[in-house]
Every structure is written in C-alpha cells, then in structure tokens.
Amino acid sequence: MLQTLLQNETLIRLTAFFGVLAVVAMAEIILPRRRLTASKLRRWASNFGIVFLNSALVRLLLPATAAGFAVFAAQRGWGVFNVLDAPAWVGIIASVVFLDFAIYLQHVMFHAVPALWRLHRMHHADLDFDVTTGARFHPIEILLSMLIKFAVIAVIGAPATAVIIFEVLLNATSMFNHGNFRLPTGLDRVLRLFVVTPDMHRVHHSVEDHETNSNFGFNLPLWDRLLGTYKAQPDAGHEAMTIGIRDYREPKLVSDLPGMLILPFLGRITGYAINRRNWSGKP
Ligand SMILES: [Zn+2]
Ligand SMILES: [Zn+2]
Numbered sequence: 629m630l631q632t633l634l635q636n637e638t639l640i641r642l643t644a645f646f647g648v649l650a651v652v653a654m655a656e657i658i659l660p661r662r663r664l665t666a667s668k669l670r671r672w673a674s675n676f677g678i679v680f681l682n683s684a685l686v687r688l689l690l691p692a693t694a695a696g697f698a699v700f701a702a703q704r705g706w707g708v709f710n711v712l713d714a715p716a717w718v719g720i721i722a723s724v725v726f727l728d729f730a731i732y733l734q735h736v737m738f739h740a741v742p743a744l745w746r747l748h749r750m751h752h753a754d755l756d757f758d759v760t761t762g763a764r765f766h767p768i769e770i771l772l773s774m775l776i777k778f779a780v781i782a783v784i785g786a787p788a789t790a791v792i793i794f795e796v797l798l799n800a801t802s803m804f805n806h807g808n809f810r811l812p813t814g815l816d817r818v819l820r821l822f823v824v825t826p827d828m829h830r831v832h833h834s835v836e837d838h839e840t841n842s843n844f845g846f847n848l849p850l851w852d853r854l855l856g857t858y859k860a861q862p863d864a865g866h867e868a869m870t871i872g873i874r875d876y877r878e879p880k881l882v883s884d885l886p887g888m889l890i891l892p893f894l895g896r897i898t899g900y901a902i903n904r905r906n907w908s909g910k911p
Contacts, residue, residue: 707785
C-alpha cells in the first residue's frame with residue numbers, strides 16, 4: 629500500500645491539485661462571493677508562475693520529498709511513532725492532526741517574527757482572494773516550511789502514508805478555503821466546525837491588523853478556537869472588506885512575478901513586528 633502511494637505520489641498530488649482547482653474555479657464563476665478588484669489574468673499568470681517555480685525549486689534543492697524523508701526517518705527509528713508500538717491507523721491519524729497543529733504554529737510564527745513576515749506577506753499582498761491565492765507563497769517560505777516539516781516528521785516519526793495524506797489534504801483545503809465563492813450561511817456555520825471555510829480564512833486576508841492576526845488554521849479550525857485566535861467574520865463584511873496589506877498595493881509589485889519575488893526585501897528593517905499596532909493598541 630505504502631509502496632503504491634510512494635510510487636504514484638506525483639500523480640496523486642497533481643490529480644488532487646487540478647481536480648480541486650477545477651471545482652473551486654468553477655464555483656467561483658457560478659457563485660462569486662466578491663467582485664475581483666485586480667486583473668484576473670495578470671494575477672493568475674503570476675500565481676501559477678510562482679507555483680511552477682516553487683515545485684521546480686523544491687525538486688532541485690531538496691534531496692527528498694516529505695514522504696521520502698518520513699521513510700528515511702522510519703528506517704532509522706527516529707520519532708515518537710517509530711518507537712511506540714501503536715497501531716498503524718493511530719500513528720496516521722495522530723500524525724496528520726499533529727502536522728496540522730505544527731502548520732498552525734508555523735503560520736503564527738511567520739506573522740510574529742518580522743523577517744518571516746517579510747516572506748509571508750507576499751501571500752497576503754494579493755489584492756484579491758481566490759483559489760490561486762491558496763497556492764501563492766514565496767519560494768523561500770516554501771523551502772523554510774519544507775525544512776520545518778522535515779523536523780516535525782523526525783520528531784513525531786510520522787508514517788509516510790500520513791505525510792502524503794497531509795500534504796494532499798493541505799493543498800486541497802488551502803485552495804478550497806481561499807475560494808471566492810459563496811456557501812450558504814447555514815452550511816458554512818456547520819462546515820467551519822470541522823474545516824476552515826473560505827469565509828473563515830478570508831478574515832485573515834483583511835488589511836486590518838486585528839483581522840490578519842486571526843484565523844491562522846488551514847485544515848482544522850480547532851486550533852484557532854482553542855488558542856484564542858478565532859474571528860468569525862470581518863468587521864466590514866465580506867463584500868466591503870479590503871483584501872491585501874496596507875503598505876504594498878501597486879499591481880507591479882503584488883500582481884507581477886518579479887515584484888512578488890522581491891517583495892520580502894523591500895522597506896526599512898524596523899526590528900519589530902509589522903503587527904505592532906495590534907499589540908500596542910494604537911495605530
Ligand atoms: Zn498569514
Ligand atoms: Zn491565506
């Protein structure tokens with residue numbers, strides 16, 4: 629089973645990526661949530677460009693995929709589940725949940741540490757919020773989060789099956805919860821008990837600091853609710869809220885690939901977090 633999964637990993641990931649992309653893109657046309665403010669063609673070309681670049685870089689620079697690394701860790705007996713004699717399904721479920729918690733913590737850290745925020749703000753600088761935003765991350769952020777994932781896998785001894793399930797799931801839910809489509813209010817309310825919905829994650833893409841600093845989860849909404857970072861709706865409402873970040877709004881910088889790549893390196897180094905407004909209580 630694991631062998632088949634590993635041999636077909638690329639195929640599984642590509643099928644899930646294009647499958648979810650097609651369904652969400654269709655939903656965005658049929659049931660749009662917000663009117664787009666920037667050129668869709670321009671944004672999509674750049675957002676797909678960065679996905680392509682990231683995939684190439686990860687293949688080129690890292691010696692193994694995360695699942696490959698999990699096999700390597702298992703062979704050496706690294707991590708909790710490679711030491712414990714737990715049933716396979718327990719190891720798989722617990723690892724998927726723990727990896728999701730680690731990604732939540734990593735996301736909070738990328739907002740809190742100024743140098744990391746510079747990388748992560750490229751994701752937030754998108755002037756609109758749609759399915760392609762969910763795949764748009766700076767290459768250095770992607771490489772760093774892969775290394776963090778390797779470390780987490782080594783510590784918990786995550787089975788390779790869990791890693792593949794988690795990565796496919798994260799990719800799919802990220803595209804789903806960045807979708808610019810409208811879910812019926814009742815369905816959203818029930819769904820967001822179990823999974824992060826587009827209305828929940830859109831709050832995180834607001835220009836308002838107290839909204840950006842909420843809803844960090846990607847898969848399970850549990851972590852935000854448990855750790856006090858949950859915000860149900862944006863103050864201005866989903867249609868009227870402003871998406872993006874306040875300081876960088878020129879399309880050349882935030883909608884074109886070269887601008888997006890240099891975005892982390894712009895601006896003065898202040899030595900304290902861009903989110904300071906949230907902590908001092910003053911603008
Ligand atoms: Zn964020
Ligand atoms: Zn996002």
